[in-house]
Amino acid sequence: xxxxxxxxxxxxxxxxxxxxxxxxxxxxxxxxxxxxxxxxxxxxxxxxxxxxxxxxxxxxxxxxxxxxxxxxxxxxxxxxxxxxxxxxxxxxxxxxxxxxxxxxxxxxxxxxxxxxxxxxxxxxxxxxxxxxxxxxxxxxxxxxxxxxxxxxxxxxxxxxxxxxxxxxxxxxxxxxxxxxxxxxxxxxxxxxxxxxxxxxxxxxxxxxxxxxxxxxxxxxxxxxxxxxxxxxxxxxxxxxxxxxxxxxxxxxxxxxxxxxxxxxxxxxxxxxxxxxxxxxxxxxxxxxxxxxxxxxxxxxxxxxxxxxxxxxxxxxxxxxxxxxxxxxxxxxxxxxxxx
Ligand code: TRP
Numbered sequence: 001x002x003x004x005x006x007x008x009x010x011x012x013x014x015x016x017x018x019x020x021x022x023x024x025x026x027x028x029x030x031x032x033x034x035x036x037x038x039x040x041x042x043x044x045x046x047x048x049x050x051x052x053x054x055x056x057x058x059x060x061x062x063x064x065x066x067x068x069x070x071x072x073x074x075x076x077x078x079x080x081x082x083x084x085x086x087x088x089x090x091x092x093x094x095x096x097x098x099x100x101x102x103x104x105x106x107x108x109x110x111x112x113x114x115x116x117x118x119x120x121x122x123x124x125x126x127x128x129x130x131x132x133x134x135x136x137x138x139x140x141x142x143x144x145x146x147x148x149x150x151x152x153x154x155x156x157x158x159x160x161x162x163x164x165x166x167x168x169x170x171x172x173x174x175x176x177x178x179x180x181x182x183x184x185x186x187x188x189x190x191x192x193x194x195x196x197x198x199x200x201x202x203x204x205x206x207x208x209x210x211x212x213x214x215x216x217x218x219x220x221x222x223x224x225x226x227x228x229x230x231x232x233x234x235x236x237x238x239x240x241x242x243x244x245x246x247x248x249x250x251x252x253x254x255x256x257x258x259x260x261x262x263x264x265x266x267x268x269x270x271x272x273x274x275x276x277x278x279x280x281x282x283x284x285x286x287x288x289x290x291x292x293x294x295x296x297x298x299x300x301x302x303x304x305x306x307x308x309x310x311x312x313x314x315x316x317x318x319x320x321x322x323x324x325x326x327x328x329x330x331x332x333x334x335x336x337x338x339x
Contacts, residue, residue: 004180008039009146011087014048014064018071020214020288021193021203023295024259029150029187031076040144040320041077043068043313044087046094046136050129066309067299071216073312074298085316087140092324096139097132099335103169104135108161114154138162141182143324150185153192159184173334191259196230199248214288217296224285227253232277239273241266250277257284260291 010030012022033039043065048056056064065086072084087093109115112134119126129136137158141149142165149159159182166179195201195212203213211226218226231249238244244251257280258268272280302309332339 003177004145004147006037006148007144007146008033008037008148008150008185009042009141009144009182010039010150011042011044011047011140012068014043014045014061014068015205017205017213018068018216019193019203019205020216020256020292022071023075023216023292024193024256025152025187025191026150027071027075027077028259029185029191030072033148033150033185034077034082037148039077039082040146040323041072041082041084042087042090042140042320043072043085044137044140046087047133050127050133065313066306067303069309069313070299070302071295073302074216074295079312079316083316083319085313085320089313089317090143090320090324092143092321092328093136093139095328096143096331097136099331100135100139100142100165100169101132103165103172104132104138104161108164109134111157112161113157134158134161135165138165142166142179143327144320145180145327146182147180148185149182150187153186156184156186175334178330178334191255193256193259194248194252196226196252198231199250199252214292216292217299218292219296220289220293223288223292227281227285227288230281232281237272237275237277237280238269241269244269253277253280253284257287260284260287 010026012018012026030039030041045061045065048061048064069084069086073079077084109131115126115131115133118130134157138161141159141162149162151159163181166181170176170178193203195203195207196214197207197209197212201207201212205213207213211229214223214226230253232253233247233249235247235250237250237254238247244254254268254272255265257263257272258265261268272283329339
């Protein structure tokens, strides 16, 4: 039986465009979870240096780190209650990542599909950091002995690697149950938000078409326009869940409505059964603006005072370090370092 205290840890990379997928797929759940279990949420700025497009510009990393922190807060994560910090502010992440680099096997990392996708045909030109990205992610989690990790489907394999690393460390150093085996909290298919231009593709910050996504910083008119222009099919909305088969765009828009309204998909389908897309889109646009405008406004307000965001990050890092520091000390002793 595991004796570990429950702790949630998650993080997002600082990128310039957080979108509706990040909100419905992650942030909204984080906000709920913070009332159920202790949570730590970090902005993984060290991971941002692994970006395949080469180095991000330093000023972009800084700005995006603040913007992601602002999005956490604007979405409802309460920094007084839940530490919000940048990964690089807690040096123990990097320290543990090195030790884990020596625990993880090359063969394990060679199986990571995200690395294969991101490095593409030019593996030899990818940074070593991109390759060991999932090892740093394991350190992010285990440096706090976190037990629950809300992530999207695409991060499941990385989390399995974190469990393998935890288990191998526990075995090799004969410290059974030292690290918990962190569990993914997959925020199910219901929260998978797809592109507004193609219901088969995920809504993504890297899609060339800005019309494919709703950014958290979009103003009301932009949101409404993007929804009105969203791809649909010629049929009226389906009568039931079965009627969604082969209609990814209808499914995506109804799913977005359900997420924003906090209603089960079944109820939303019943609400709009047999209606035309045009009327539904008007209602969806109205709902999206009602829900997202306060977030965008709050993000803008916070971004105008970067000193305040930095204070919040530093204070979150201080709280996070009170947990990470003693764990890291233990680990150093365990592996034989003189402390
Ligand atoms: N790799 C994650 C992603 O791209 C981000 C991440 C880094 C993360 N460290 C983490 C998520 C630790 C959860 C826990 O989504």
